[in-house]
Amino acid sequence: MRALTVTPGEKNSLCLRDIPEPEADEGSVLVESLAVGLCGTDSEIVAAEYGLGPSGQDFLVLGHENLGRVQEAPADSGLAEGDLVVGMVRRPDPEPCKACAAGEWDMCLNGGYIEHGIKGLDGFARERWRGQPQAMLQLDSGLTDVGVLLEPTTIVAKAWEQIGRIGQRAFFDPHVAVVTGAGPVGLLAALLGVQRGLEVHVFDIVKDGPKPGLVRELGAIYHHESLPDSGINPDVLVECTGVTPVILDALSCRAQDAITCLTGVSSTGKQTGVDIGALNREAVLSNGVVFGSVNANRRHYDAAAQALADADGDWLRRLITRRVPLASFAEAFERQPEDVKVVLDMKADADRKQKS
Numbered sequence: 061m062r063a064l065t066v067t068p069g070e071k072n073s074l075c076l077r078d079i080p081e082p083e084a085d086e087g088s089v090l091v092e093s094l095a096v097g098l099c100g101t102d103s104e105i106v107a108a109e110y111g112l113g114p115s116g117q118d119f120l121v122l123g124h125e126n127l128g129r130v131q132e133a134p135a136d137s138g139l140a141e142g143d144l145v146v147g148m149v150r151r152p153d154p155e156p157c158k159a160c161a162a163g164e165w166d167m168c169l170n171g172g173y174i175e176h177g178i179k180g181l182d183g184f185a186r187e188r189w190r191g192q193p194q195a196m197l198q199l200d201s202g203l204t205d206v207g208v209l210l211e212p213t214t215i216v217a218k219a220w221e222q223i224g225r226i227g228q229r230a231f232f233d234p235h236v237a238v239v240t241g242a243g244p245v246g247l248l249a250a251l252l253g254v255q256r257g258l259e260v261h262v263f264d265i266v267k268d269g270p271k272p273g274l275v276r277e278l279g280a281i282y283h284h285e286s287l288p289d290s291g292i293n294p295d296v297l298v299e300c301t302g303v304t305p306v307i308l309d310a311l312s313c314r315a316q317d318a319i320t321c322l323t324g325v326s327s328t329g330k331q332t333g334v335d336i337g338a339l340n341r342e343a344v345l346s347n348g349v350v351f352g353s354v355n356a357n358r359r360h361y362d363a364a365a366q367a368l369a370d371a372d373g374d375w376l377r378r379l380i381t382r383r384v385p386l387a388s389f390a391e392a393f394e395r396q397p398e399d400v401k402v403v404l405d406m407k408a409d410a411d412r413k414q415k416s
Contacts, residue, residue, distance in 0.1 A: 063186035064096075064389055064404070065119040071108040076389065079121070079186065087191035089139055090132040091147070093406040095208040095383075096185045097125030098392055099244070100325075101178065106393065112179045123185030123404070124149045124177040127199075127208040137193040144199040146210045147184055147191050150175045150355050166218065166355035175355075185386070185404060197361045203368055206376040208403055209248070213364035214356035216249040219298055219321045220256070221360065226319050226349050234295035234319075235259060238287065239280075240310055241300035242271040244401040245323060247379060249298045250280050252367055261292055263306075269398050270381060277375055287313045294318060302326040311339055311350060319349045383408070 061081060067073040082090070102122055105111035113120035126147050133139040152160035153172025160168050177183020199207045227234070237253040239246050242264035253260040260280035264271055267284050275282040283290050287309040295318050299310040302324025310320055342348065356364070368376065381400045384392040385408035392402050 061187040062386065063121045063182075064123065064386065065121050066106055066108075066111060067118060068105075068111045068113050068120050069108050072106065073108075074106050074122070074389070074393070076387070077119070082186075082188060082190040084190070086189070087195065088134050089130060089137060089145075089191055089193055089196065091128035091145060091189050091191065091196070092131050093126065093128050093184055093187055093189065094204075095127040095406055096123040096183075096404040097208045097212065097244075098402050098404065099125060099212065103393065105178065110178075114180055114182060117182075120177070121182035121184075121186050122177050123183035124175065125208055125211040126176075126184035127210070128184070128189070131188070133193070139193055139196075139198060144201055144204060144207055145196045146199060146207060146361070147176060147189065147196045148358070148361060149178070149211060150357075151181065151195065163359075164357055166357045166360070185406070187406065197358075197365060199365060200369060202373070203365075206368060206373065206380065209244070209368060209376060209379060209401070210361065210364050211356075212244050212401075213248050213252075213367055214360045215245055215323060215353070216252055216298065217363040217367060218356045218360040219249065219323055219353045220252050221363065222351065222353055223296055223298075223319050223321055226351065229349075230317070230347075232317065232319075236261070236292065236294045236315070237296040237298070238263065238292060238294040238310075239298045239300060240264075240287065240306050241303075241324065242266070242275060242282070243300065244379060246298075246300035247271070247274055247278075247400070248367075249300055249323070250275060250278055251371055251375075253296070253298070254278050254280055255367060255370060258296065261290070261294070263287055263290070270378065270400055274375065274378060274400070277372075297321070298323060300324050304330065304332050308332070308334065312342060314342075314346065314348055317347045320351075322350065322352045323354070325354075 063079045130143040152165040157169040174180035237258040262275045272282045293315040297320040382402045383405045
């Protein structure tokens with residue numbers, strides 16, 4: 061079967077290759093891949109910035125954002141042929157640490173976890189894959205067109221959950237939220253903020269294209285100026301860019317008792333002049349909280365699935381601006397001005413052959 065792979069540590073090694081069918085010991089449930097979403101993590105792996113193949117294998121199958129359909133499942137698995145499923149990206153470390161043993165593998169203490177398409181475990185950009193029932197989530201068939209958005213939604217579902225938990229440290233009655241970045245994660249963060257009844261402001265540098273309209277259709281407010289220039293001091297801020305100047309704005313433009321969640325992963329090596337004393341003074345005197353959040357566990361997958369089910373389906377479909385056949389994978393990695401979310405259509409080539 062075909063799979064989209066890289067050679068870890070080798071730049072621009074992305075290629076389609078034939079690999080064996082998944083072995084039975086990979087899991088009792090056989091899944092046919094329908095779609096794989098692409099994100100900055102995939103591009104960074106292609107650029108050999110990180111990425112680790114399975115032990116004893118000189119390649120890594122790419123793809124962690126995924127959607128598939130069950131082909132085979134044991135009778136006692138809770139799944140059946142035809143069910144729509146998403147495979148969970150991270151699997152607990154084998155030791156396991158106390159966090160992983162408690163089902164909180166997104167908070168792994170020793171770094172021994174593995175991740176599909178990223179670290180030590182083949183990804184989902186292959187025609188078929190196997191997994192255990194507990195490592196996948198069944199979706200309602202109504203999410204067939206947009207279920208590939210589940211994994212990025214889990215990231216912000218966790219962020220919002222943690223914001224809520226931190227807010228319980230004392231009186232917390234948020235009204236205004238800011239999201240920096242109107243990429244897929246930022247837009248999904250805004251969606252969850254609107255669903256929570258907050259006044260949501262989204263900041264991005266673009267003035268044209270689909271992003272401003274997508275924000276407004278949510279009932280949120282779009283800004284292309286900087287956060288300091290806007291004069292907004294939010295109660296909650298979700299940073300989704302990883303861009304250093306934007307992060308600094310997020311750390312300094314906040315209301316009293318505000319909570320800032322950092323989800324964007326920054327590039328390293330660049331130095332920026334920062335008045336640490338001023339940042340510390342502002343955080344201390346305002347009872348501010350800043351925390352980082354990455355990955356998600358089963359609870360966040362459930363919350364993300366509910367958020368997608370509650371969202372407007374047409375709006376979610378417009379988030380996916382390009383669907384590219386697997387055979388044309390190179391085109392998917394060529395950034396286009398109108399891109400928001402680009403998805404590999406894992407079935408397009410097969411469907412085309414059947415029609416011809």
